[in-house]
Amino acid sequence: MTLLEVRGLGVSYRSGGREVPAVRGVDLTLDRGETLGLAGESGSGKSTLALSLLRLLPAGTRVEGQVRWEGEDLLTAKWSRVRAVRWAGASVVFQGALSALNPVRTVGDQICEPIVLHEGATRREARRRAGELLESVGVPVRRLDGYPHEFSGGQRQRIMIAMALACRPDLIIADEPTTALDVMVQAQILQLLADLVKEERIAVLMISHDLSVLAQMCDRLAVMYAGQLVETGPSAQLLTDPRHPYTRALAGAFPVIGDPASRRAPSGLPGDPPNQAQLGAGCAFAPRCPEADADCRTGAVQLWPAGPGRDAACLRVLPDGVLPDGALRDGAAERPADGADAVPAEPGGADATGERAGEQAEEQAAPQPAAGTSAGGQS
């Protein structure tokens, strides 16, 4: 049976008397041993999606759809069932381990807590296992009685991982696990997580705004924009040959390791994510999309097949000139064959060449918001 199957998941918060959608119509499947990366900007709903799986969102949040855990819908299950799945079935590695760990209790105590709770282990057994877990993440056992503030940022994140592994879960949800860390420690933590989940055949749902981090860890990627999945597919293909313009922008925002050209000309995406309370008809990305035309602003988009094992929510992936309802597209002939032609000239960014010194390019990358507002005005 599939480990985790999400169907039509929608989440909306109540804000100022109105329902503001944060996640809309998300479908996901994840099986043991699979790793799925969820990418998107801040506010795209990726953390909300992760928390909704275990019903960890604050009271008053509306969640619809289905979250089937080994066939059982957690959204309608009794709380005792949900609590039993929490941590023993699916555990969470939160970002910012300093605040995610209780400051006044020892780390050993905090690792033991779920073991005692879910497995009914004695304190002594739990402590022994907590010691093994600490060792396995590379923190000395003797530091079991240390408090969170006594550890470095990387060690705290290791402790979070040890804690997540405490009850031998089937799934680990890693919510920006390395965001607060420097690049070196980030790489170590990712390697550690990758090794541990491979050994134990644990499924991973990893959330990040950083596509390169996700690509290192995950077999498959899902890109989220304005609460919806806009593209899914195998990591490598998604990164090298993105089908959705948003994925393209996201992939271009990070330099490719080992490719100096991409370092010198980091491309960005003008504009800001939309206010999800005011989404109209058509593609949510259309206002920022360099390739958008009239059809994009009126026709509804959904995930369409875009190659083997791939989906994208963009009209461009449909056969030329065909609208989802089968009608012929207006002016299909004039549509530029290559989307790159339609990219609006961005001050400083578009004409960046290989000759430009790296630091200059980085300076150019800074005033993105200004460039964004002007480009946003065009659409």
Next chain:
Amino acid sequence: MSDLLDAVALPGREEPAGSSRPGRSPAPFLRYLASKVAAALVSFAVTLVIGFVLFSLMPANPVQSLTRGRPTSAAQMEHLRHQLGLDQPVWHRFLSFVGDTLQGRLGDSWQFQQPVASLIGERLWPTLLLTGTATLLSVVLGLWLGVHSGWRHGSRFDRLTSGISLTLWSVPTFWLAMILLVVLSTGLGPIPSLFPAGGMSDAYSPSGFGHVLDVAHHLVLPCLTMVLVVFAQYVTVMRSSVIDELGNPYLLTARAKGLMDSQVRNRHAAPNALLPSVTVIFLQLGTVVGGAITVETVYSWPGLGFLTYQALQVPDLPLLQGTFIVFSASVILMNLLADVVYRFLDPRVRAQ
């Protein structure tokens, strides 16, 4: 995927394990304790100076107020001045005051013609019994109510708790004490006289366990009054610090672990929220020794508060000076204790 990783990971560069591990050995604790004790001693020295100024220098002519309304000859007045040591120079009086105080001699009470120290010693235990019991009860009650109303702030339970406790907090102590006295001791309408009106025990109190029961019976009303007046501040402090903790990510972690709501509250939120409350509790503990003046007076409880009230009527300056020093010392001592306890409750303070 793994070769991608190799490209960024520099092998062999491990964070220093166990790099910082402060606050475990006894030496930092002793240094911490020494600094706190030193600060407490400085406060006590200042208290001595203030006590001397207030009760030995400020009163214009204690002899006159002592002999007011009685025919007294000039020679008798002079003799009294000499007897009280008022004819000596100020610095000499201050030095002997400090010396005596440090040796536990607080002078003789004018009113009782007894050493102040033994008077205070006699009255200390009834006060500790009353305020100790009342504080314990109000801390337990206040913290429990505070945790629960903060955890579900805005609920009906919270509004009821906050409303009642703040109302009682605003009520004047003497008024509440007298109402309780009238209703529960004198008896009102159908309510019989349930508790004695005052004192600590009956004149013909039995001995042994019967005596304990008798004292407990006398303790009910003064203790109830103090609890009702005092518990609101524990509710308020605990409630607001629980609310401050609510948004903290470690509570989300605790929930994600599969703990029940009450377990998240009791194991994770409450211990953190307790920290600010500890300061308030100990500050309050310091003041309860002297803060029971009203309650003890209304119920004629033979404690330090009642003694202070008696001394004020004369005014019995050495006795007032003595109680002033004892009250101040207890506040300073409790502050010191709060600092030490805080260190044990919050590991982050240990690191400093």
